[in-house]
Amino acid sequence: MIVIDKVSKQFNQRDGSSFQALDSISLSIKEGEFVSLLGPSGCGKSTVLNLIAGFDKSTSGVIKVNGGDIKAPGPDRVVVFQEHGLFPWLTVLENVAFGLKQKGIGKKERQELALEQIRAVHLSKFADRYPHELSGGMKQRAAIARALIMDPQILLMDEPFAALDEQTRLVLHKELEEIWLRTGKTILFITHNIREAVMLSDRVLVMSTRPGTIKKEFVVQAARPRESSDPLLHHVERSIMECLADELEKVVKEEMGDDTYSFKKNNISDRNFGGMGSGI
């Protein structure tokens, strides 16, 4: 269970000014819930995850995980990163067993447990390979196995599938849903992919940008396991899309440095039509 109450985060910038990444956000995630945090790039969604993980400290506000304060990163809320974060000097097996080693579990026992976990993500054949020998999807599966072996109450996933190709991502969505249904973990999933958020989550929190706040909450009450053709999912997806339209415009404006640009308006110039009829 995660409770975030009026949390703000400021970063000091190089020129001495400070940058407001999060502005008084509040949210709570129940035990066993799958919640996505959705927003355009730079909206501070990863900052929220870093605060919960304990990599960063909030400027103000309270974050409680299972009723306790967050002091440092720890194995009760393991993070799965976008770039897998597997140690390149260890094999898949050793990577997965790494967390158990820190707990002081003997070599034989932790290898058995790791193999079991590797089997669960269908990587048995590759247990003694090094990470660079695996494909992107396999790396991410190994990273998930490495997180699950710690049996954390909370799984924090920071855009874990963002760097994968579409097909692999679809496969991993299915696998992650299965894992979640099987283990009943609390999952906080960070993504900028609307489809992904809707497909996987019980609730989708849409964030707005500069400064980051939670704009709206969408509850996805579709049946599990999810079907990509479920009309309810399409409906929610569409509502989120509308909700995000102004946010996207904000981001585009900022990145292009052009205040006249409008995302909603059809901005393609109609020069072609200018000459219409002139030949008559």
Next chain:
Amino acid sequence: MVWEAAYRMIGWESWKFPSLFQTVESFYNGFAHGQLLEAIINSLRRLLIAFAISISIGLLLGLMFSRSKVIDDTLGFVVIALQTVPSIAWLPFAIIWFGFNDKSVIFITALGATWTMAIATRTGIKNISPIYIRAAQTLGTGTGWRMFTQVLVPGAFPHLMTGIRVAWAFAWRALVAGELIANGAGLGQLLQDGRGLGDTALMLNVVIIIAVLGTISDHFCFKKLEDKLLIRYGLESHTK
């Protein structure tokens, strides 16, 4: 062949530079009497002791530099300054502190390699992607010793390997220079003896032995290890 021919034609005198035959003969004699072998063993012993010391100290210094900005700005700067000093320059001090013995030689040999090792460690650790450190923390390594041995050292290994190779070369130089002056059986001392006796063949032998030992250790030990590591880390392809 060219060497022997040149020797005969130009008519060097053997007290300036030995002929091939003289060198080979001296080489054979040196081993037959155990003199060369003993010198090699003695030198290697000192070298390995000094090397072990400098690698350990270098690792710890490098770790401190990479983890604390204050230490890096103060002590780190001193180390960079010290690195430019040839370690043989410390020999007079070493002789005052330890006397004409093994300890002085080991001291300056270790000194020669430590700074390089410290700087390589610092660079190596600073270049570890933060994601590995975060991943390790979230898996429960904490930030102490386990983080150091299980993440920072292996993560910095490609850099450390380079550091070790350079440190090894520096250690050799410092060792021979130290042995030339300080006492005790060793290759440097043998060189000095050769000069004293006018035995140029012996001197040349020592030089060749140093070169050969250096090449062998670098090529067959460190180079192999480094290549293996690079492949394992996925930094270089298998097909090479």
